[in-house]
Amino acid sequence: MTVLEQPGAYRPAPPPAWQPRTDPVPLLPDSEPYRLLGTGADLDPGLLRTLYAHLVRGRRYNRQATALTKQGRLAVYPSSTGQEACEVAAALVLREGDWLFPSYRDTLAAVARGMDPAEALGLLRGDWHTGYDPHRHRVAPLSTPLATHLPHAVGLAHAARLKGEDVVALAMVGDGGTSEGDFHEALNFAAVWRTPTVFLVQNNGFAISVPLAKQTAAPSLAHKAVGYGVPGRLVDGNDAAAVHRVLTEAVERARRGEGPTLVEAVTYRIDAHTNADDATRYRGDDEVGAWLEHDPVELLERELTERGLFDDATRDGAHEEAEEMAARLREAMNEDPVLDPMDLFDHVYAEKTTQLREQAAQLRAELDAESDGQDGHGGQDGHGGAAGNAAGGER
DSSP states (O other): OOGGGSTTOOOOOOOOOOOOSSOSGGGSOOSSOBOOTTTTOOOOHHHHHHHHHHHHHHHHHHHHHHHHHHTTSOSOOOOOTTOHHHHHHHHHTSOTTSEEEOBTTOHHHHHHTTOOHHHHTHHHHTSOSSOSOHHHHTBOOOBOSTTTHHHHHHHHHHHHHHTTOOOOEEEEEEGGGGGSHHHHHHHHHHHHHTOSEEEEEEEOSEETTEEGGGTOOSSOGGGGGGGGTOOEEEEETTOHHHHHHHHHHHHHHHHTTOOOEEEEEEOOOOSOSSTTOOGGGTOOHHHHHHHHTTOHHHHHHHHHHHTTOOOHHHHHHHHHHHHHHHHHHHHHHTSOOOOOGGGGGTSSOSSOOHHHHHHHHHHHHHHHHHHHHHHTTTOOOOTTSHHHHHTTOOO
16 A cells, blocks of 8 residues: 555645746847847947947956966966956946946956956955955955855845845856856845846856857856746847947846846957966867957947047047056056965954964964074075065065
8 A cells, every 4th residue: 555545645636727927938038149239229429439448448458467477477367358348348337336246257347347457456466365345346356266256246236125225236257157056046046036136147158168068058048047037138248339238228127126137248258268278279260260350349449430430539549548557557566565474364254263363373473483583594584485575575
């Protein structure tokens, strides 16, 4: 006798006719990436010029940061060359009180939001985990672990709404991050709580060396939104005007209390994953060359020219400002930072734990002993040791 055959056993009645809780059709993305440049659409000339200036500056920023890695001034740099339209648009669509949640590749977005270029590189230089005050520019710490910052964006947006604050959180992630559990959790919480959050997926074709086809069988990453009851938008990530419009609509929708949006921007990473990567091992020159013909800077320059909005003064002004920024960045990065190993213990908890106090005391004793040893051997300057760094010496 089975359990269901026993007297008094629970026997479920046939289920009622199933009806979807949400009509999926309005949530589906377009079949092709949304575009504006080259379509004759009505576009604001002032916005196009602003986008162009930021793109030129962003391209120069990427090249300068890459050069700094070759000079030993940066430990690593994940370039966003080719993705500047996404980076710039993400920063420009936000109000001053909104929050940006970047990944490790999104230093340009932080700079476009107003952050000092050198401060944005603190993590990649190895000086600090976050070399800037997140509250000053409303930019969360750069997230190196994939997608772990997405639930943080949802939590901040939810908390702000509970407090009655007019805040939208825009979180940036790569296509590789959509394969992480944090991506699922963030989208699910955001959808259920209808948080004012916008998720921007920069689909640049590869998660380091893993192509998108080996990550997902979905028609697009934007289609994943439907599974959470969230609208999905698919946009040409190299069309700065289109990315700006789609993100603007998503931010406004979130601000009206209508919940999150998942935006997939189809773009391409022209440079290697980082300066430590050999991209020739997993992609060919022909593929890169095809995307170079769809360069976001050139697309916008062509659009401005066709509309009679581009001249030598526009081009020269943008490039001169970009060169001035690069010069300031070089100057700042050529200065050796003052490092104190004791800082390791100052920003972990509001009040140091017993273990932290013990570890701090142990390190202090080691530094003091090292300093005493150097003083007793001819008064070395300490530039090569931890005590020298603690005293402000060069690395």
